[in-house]
Every structure is written in C-alpha cells, then in structure tokens.
Amino acid sequence: MKIKAFAIHGLLILALVTTLISACAGRQPAAPLKKDTVETSGPESTAVTPASDQPVVLPAVASTTGWPVAFVPEPMHNFGTVVDGSKFVHEFIMENQGESPLRISSVYTGCACAVPEYPKMIFPGEKGKIIITIDTNGYGGMEFSRDILVSTNEPDNGMQKLLIYGQVSLFADLSPKSLILKGLAGDTVQVTSIITPYKEYPFSITGFELEDKLKEKVSIEIDSDNGKYSVTAKNKIKSPGQYLGKMIIKTDSAIKPEIKMFIRGTIR
Numbered sequence: 001m002k003i004k005a006f007a008i009h010g011l012l013i014l015a016l017v018t019t020l021i022s023a024c025a026g027r028q029p030a031a032p033l034k035k036d037t038v039e040t041s042g043p044e045s046t047a048v049t050p051a052s053d054q055p056v057v058l059p060a061v062a063s064t065t066g067w068p069v070a071f072v073p074e075p076m077h078n079f080g081t082v083v084d085g086s087k088f089v090h091e092f093i094m095e096n097q098g099e100s101p102l103r104i105s106s107v108y109t110g111c112a113c114a115v116p117e118y119p120k121m122i123f124p125g126e127k128g129k130i131i132i133t134i135d136t137n138g139y140g141g142m143e144f145s146r147d148i149l150v151s152t153n154e155p156d157n158g159m160q161k162l163l164i165y166g167q168v169s170l171f172a173d174l175s176p177k178s179l180i181l182k183g184l185a186g187d188t189v190q191v192t193s194i195i196t197p198y199k200e201y202p203f204s205i206t207g208f209e210l211e212d213k214l215k216e217k218v219s220i221e222i223d224s225d226n227g228k229y230s231v232t233a234k235n236k237i238k239s240p241g242q243y244l245g246k247m248i249i250k251t252d253s254a255i256k257p258e259i260k261m262f263i264r265g266t267i268r
Contacts (some may be wrong), residue, residue, distance in 0.1 A: 069098035070154050072162065079166035083201060084140025085256045092130040092162050096122040108149040116148070132164060137260065140170035171256045172197045179233040181265040189235035189267065196228045203253035205229050214245035218263055233263055240268050
C-alpha cells in the first residue's frame with residue numbers, strides 16, 4: 001500500500017511539471033531595449049532618443065510668486081513751514097510691482113487732523129494715490145509729524161509706513177488760548193484774552209461769531225490797543241450751570257481768515 005501511494009504522488013508531480021513547461025514555452029520573449037532609448041511610463045509614454053551622448057535637459061519652468069508687492073518711491077514728505085491753521089493736501093504714490101491685485105484694507109492716521117483717501121485695489125503694474133488732507137489748526141509753534149499706516153494684502157510686508165512732517169508757525173499769540181469763566185451766580189464773572197498778531201502775518205479783527213448755544217450764556221467785547229486786541233467774555237446766566245462752546249474771530253487775513261477760541265463756563 002505504501003508503494004502504491006508513493007507511485008501515485010510521483011505521477012501527480014510529473015504531470016504538474018509538464019504543465020508548467022508547456023505554459024512557459026508558449027510565452028514570447030520580451031524585446032530588448034535599444035541602447036540609446038529611454039522609456040517613460042504612463043498611458044501616453046513615448047521613447048526619447050538623444051541626438052548625442054549629452055544628457056537630456058528639460059525646459060525650465062518660470063518661477064512666480066503670484067503675490068502683490070507694494071512699493072512707495074517716496075514714503076516721507078516734509079512740507080516745510082506753514083502757518084497755524086493752514087490746510088493742504090499731499091499725495092503718496094503706491095505702486096503694485098507684484099503679479100496679483102494689491103488690496104488696501106485701511107489707512108490709519110490716528111488723528112482727525114490727517115484725513116486719508118485711497119483706492120481699494122491697485123492692479124499689477126499700476127499705481128494708486130494715497131491722498132492725505134492735513135489741517136494744522138492748533139499746532140502753531142510746534143513740529144507737526146504724523147505716521148500713516150497702510151494695511152495691504154501683501155504677504156511679506158502687509159503694513160506700509162508713511163510719514164508726513166513739518167513746522168507749523170504761529171499766526172498770532174493768544175493769551176490765554178481759551179476763555180474759561182468760573183464764579184458764583186449773581187457775581188460779575190468775566191475773562192479776557194489778549195491777541196497779538198505776529199509781524200510776519202499782520203491782520204485786523206473784523207468781527208466774531210458765537211455758536212448758538214453760547215448766545216444766551218455769554219456776551220463778547222473786542223477792543224484794540226497798539227496793534228493788540230483784547231477779547232472779553234462775560235457770563236450772562238443768573239443761576240448755577242455749565243456751558244461749553246466755540247467762538248470764531250474773523251480777520252482780514254487771506255492766510256488765516258478765522259481764529260477759533262473755546263469758551264467754557266462753570267457757574268456755581
């Protein structure tokens with residue numbers, strides 16, 4: 001029985017070997033690659049045959065960021081010397097040297113004395129104007145300086161800093177600059193300011209205007225003496241109270257036709 005089983009296993013192995021030999025004989029041998037041919041894989045692969053023994057150089061792809069790039073040729077402006085109360089406009093030019101639209105989300109000046117106007121978008125290769133309107137009223141005798149912060153969508157430098165500065169000279173000396181009345185109801189409460197024109201800006205006072213809310217609260221008298229002017233405010237209310245308002249003093253000067261003064265009253 002053992003000899004019979006061994007013979008059967010031998011026959012099965014022989015049949016399996018015969019089948020494998022037949023299958024291999026039916027296959028076609030793979031064609032050898034040519035010496036100077038480079039194969040590439042993929043559904044649309046083609047063979048590339050170099051013209052010489054030099055290595056194949058693929059064409060370079062131009063690199064691009066696709067970003068906007070903000071550039072201001074003159075980020076600082078010195079307006080020199082102007083007289084107190086002067087208003088003027090300066091334009092900063094901003095260029096987009098990038099490859100996508102430059103968006104300006106905000107222009108911050110930090111002061112009502114500098115009012116901005118600006119485009120929302122500057123296309124590649126184009127320029128835009130950031131317009132700043134300056135009011136120097138109240139800056140007489142001081143150096144004026146404002147930082148202008150421009151927020152954009154540029155990835156590397158999203159905050160552009162501009163600067164506008166200069167000297168503001170006084171038009172006249174006001175002593176004091178505001179009229180502050182303090183006292184008791186029923187008493188005579190008044191205050192006087194002396195206005196002295198500077199020789200660089202001679203002028204005469206031609207009149208004044210009170211805000212409506214002050215007309216029933218105070219009276220105004222203006223006198224001149226030796227080129228100086230005294231402006232006196234007198235309290236008119238008879239009972240305790242407070243008030244605050246503005247007076248406009250008119251001048252004949254084309255440089256500064258108006259002088260603003262604040263009047264504050266505290267009557268107890």
